[in-house]
Structure formats: C-alpha cells, structure tokens
Amino acid sequence: MIDAENLTKKFGNLTAVEDLTFHVDEGEIFGFLGPNGAGKTTTVRMLCCLISKTSGTAKIADYEIGNDADSMKIRKIIGLVPDNVGLYDGLSAYDNLDFYGKLYDCTETQRKENIEKFLKMLGLWDKRDVSAGTFSKGMKQKLAIARALIHEPEILFLDEPTVNLDPESAKTVRDFILELKKEKKTIFLNTHNLDEAQRICDKIGILNTKLMAIGTPKELEGSIGGRKTVIQLDQVNDTILNALKKLSLGNITSDNNKLTIDLENPEKENWAIVNAIVGAGGHIQTVTVLGSTLEDAYLKLVRETK
Template sequence: MIDAENLTRMFGDVKAVDNITFHVDRGEIFGFLGPNGAGKTTTVRMLCCLIAKTGGEAHIDGYDVGNEKDSLKIRKLIGLVPDNVGLYGELSAYKNLDFYGKLYECSESQRKENIEHLLGMLDIWDKKDVPVGTFSKGMKQKIAIARALIHDPEILFLDEPTVNLDPESSKIVRDFILELKKENKTIFLNTHNLDEAQRICDKIGILNTKLRVIGTPKELEESLWGKKTVIQLEQVNGSILKTLSNLISRRIVHDGNRIIVDVVNPEIENPEIVNAVVGAGGHIQYVTELSPTLEDAYLKFVGKN
C-alpha cells in the first residue's frame, strides 16, 4: 500500500531523511518512532505530496509520489492529521467538517452521514454546533482527525494524534484507530508515545534521519537479548549451578541468589529448569521472565545508552 525505496530529502546541505526504505501493507498500522528532528514529519509530508523528495522512490497504492498527475490521485486516497490542526475557529465543528467535505466533492448525504458517524465515534457529537475556536487543544485535535476522514480515505497519516489529549481522550482516539483498522484502512502513525505504539502498531520503524530498524513491537524487544528466565532462590550453591550447566548449553548468569538463563522456548524449557533446580536442592522463591521493553529497543536504536 505504501512503498518507499531510498527515499531522501535534503534541506540545503542538511539531509533530513537519508535513503529510507520500507513497505506498509494494506490494513496495517505502521508506527514511526524517533526523536525530534529525526525526519518523521518530513517523511509524511513527502508521502502526502506536500513537499518534493530529493531522491529515491515512493508509491502510494501504486501511484508515483512526485508524479504531478498521480499526486492528485494520491491526495484523494489519503487523509492527513498534521502536527498543526489548522481549523477555522469561527466555524462550528459541523461546518468545519462540512466545508472540507465539499472540497473533497462529497455529496451532501455523504457529508451528513460521515460527520455524524465521526463526531459520534470521537465522543463530540454534542459539540457539533460550537465554534472550534472555543475548543481546547484536545478537542481541536479530535476535529482534525474527523476532518482527515471526512472523505473516507483508504490511508490515514497521523502526526502525533494524541499529543494534546488527556488519558481518556487518548484512549478514545486509540480505540478509534483500531476500529479503522477493522475497516481495512491503512494507518501511518508518527508518535513519541512508546506505550501507544506498542498497544496499536502492527509494525514499527525507528527513525533517526536513517531508518534504524523495522519490526513488530515484540521483534524489536526481543532483538536486544532474546528470552531469559529468572529464578530467584533462597540460596544458590555450586550443585545447582553444575546441574543447570549440564542441562543447558546456553548462557547462565549467577547474580546473588538469582539465576538468569537464556531460553528459546520458555513454555517447554522452564518446567525442566525448575525440576532440575529443585532436584539439586534449590528452594525457589519465584520464577519470572526478564523482558526487554520497547523503550529499551528505542534507546538502543536511536543511539541513547
């Protein structure tokens, strides 16, 4: 659905986006993580045909980003929630959405149906006649999301969609995004919120001018050190360590009264490990998994220790 190959953007002598290559499937939620200035917004602006690419190729549903005729077709296929909402403050929520629906050549019946559906899903239908200039930042953000969907696009680009929202509103937006996925819409999400990315993204790319890595949240976490089982004992002795060394060929770490074992399939290996430890006289207090987090992966790949 979205393809980029060696996509590059220069601003003078500064390379803002450096030869990035990725693919987003139809119906997928793809998250872009990266620090400020990493090139996330620049990438979205190129894909949405708002700025020209300096080098490389990009395609949206087969249409060529950079081709003038294809650019108009791409704009009909996509919706964009930018980092700056840019609404008409003197108009009501309903009239803002109706205006943009007309720009997309939606019929009156389509506009009415879509506006009611979107404002209802975002829990702001009761504010439809209120001028958006009186809204909070979070409310304006919801209207911007509805505006991006007024023409029922196949692809939605979201640039920090929950940045101004309180926890309750953020959950409404996350649930809304997941509902869009059920409709087979493709979502491209820029975010700094690691928890948000982990909850809703099928794949994540970590960007810092260059694209450092792509994978599912679980793949990124496990890329740090794989799976490890932690066994906390009353006391660790030489007999327990020798027994485990004979049983396991992988790495074993002894840390005080804790033993950390590299495992491949914990469901199968953990019972064997526990039985071996108990058989060697060990008194186990608890067994748990040592899990890396998405934050650990993010900090590794953006170069932060």
C-alpha cells in the same frame, strides 16, 4: 498500500530523511517511531505530496509521489492529521468538516452522513455548532481526525495524534484508531509514544534520519536480545549452580538466593533450568521472565546513531 524505496529528503546540506525503504500493507497500522527531528513529519509530508522528495521512490496505492498527475490522485485517497491540527477557529465544528467535505467533492448527503457519523463516534456531535476555537486540545484533535476522515480515505496519516492529550482523550483517540483498523483503513502513525505504538501498531519502523529497524513490536523487542529468567529460591548452593553450568546457559548471577540467567529464548530453555534446579534439590519460589521491551530496542537503536 505504501511502498517506499530509498526515499531521501535533503534541505540544502541537511539530510532530513535518508534511504527509507519500507512497505505498509492494506489495513495495517504502521507506527513510525523516532526522536524529535528524526524525519517523521518530513516523511509524512513527502508521502502526502506536500513537499518534494530529493531521491528515491514512493508509491501510495500504486500512485507515485513526485508525479504531478498522481499527486492529485494520492491526495484524494489519503487523510492527514498534521501535528498542528490547523482548524478554522472561527468556524463551527460542523462548518470545518463541511468545508473539507466540499473540497474532497463529497456530495451533500455524504457530507451530512459522515459529519454526523464521525462527530458521534468521537463524542463531538453535541458540540457541532460550537466554534472550534473554544474546543479543548483533545476535542480539537478529535475534530482534526474527523476532518481527515470526511471523504472516507483509504489511508490515514496521523502525525503525533495523542501528543499533549490527557490520558482519557488519548485513549479515545487510540480506540478510534483501532476502530478504523476494523474498517480496513491503512494507518500511518507518527509517534514517540512507545507504549502507544506497542499497543496499537501491527508494524513499527524506528527512524532516526535513517530507518534503524522495522518489524512487529514482538520482533523489535526480540531483536536486541538480552532476555533474562529470574528464579527466586529458598537457598542457592553450589550443587544448584553446578547443575546449571552443565546446561551451557548464558551468564548466571546469584544474589540473595535469586538467580538471574541471561537467555536468548527463555520459553525454550526454562523447563531445563527448572528441572536442573529441582534435580539438584533446590526449592523454587518464583520464576520470572524479563524480556527486553520496545523501549529497550528503541533506546538502543537511537543511541547507536548518536
């Protein structure tokens, strides 16, 4: 659905985005993670045909960005929620959506149905005649999402949709994104909320001008290694340590009868460890696997580029 190859954007001497190559499948939620200034918004703007690319190619549903004729077709099949929601404060929620529905050539019936559908889904139907300027941040964000969906786009670009929202509003937005996934919408989500990305994204790209890594949340977590098994025993003795050494494991440390063992694949290796300890007369109280998190992967990758 979205294909980018060596996509690059330069502003004068400044390279905002360099050599991005990625693919987003239809119906997938693709999370774009990166620190401020990493080029997330620039990428979305290029993909939405708002700004030009410097080099490389990108296709949205087989339409090529940078091609004038295709740009108009791309804009018809995408919806954008920018980082600044940009509503018309002087217009009511209904009028804001109706205006965009008209721009997207929706029929009157289509507009009425979709406005009602999305405002009801996002809990704003009762506020339809209220000026958007009086809305809270969360309500504005929801209205901006409804606006981006008014023409039922195939692809939705969301630039930091939950930033500055209270936890309840953020959850509503996240749940709504998951609802959209059920409708087979392709969603491109810019965020620096790691927890959010981990919870709702099928695939994640970590960006810091260049694409540092791409994969499923699990793949990224596993990509930096560093997983550990922590075993609490009644008592650690030399017999147990010698038994473990025979297994050719990673680094083993012992502290307060707690063994911490570095492992590549704890799920495969833990049974042998447990057998060895029990065989050496040890009494196990607990076994815990500590994996590297998406946060670990993210921080490692971002720090590496500094």
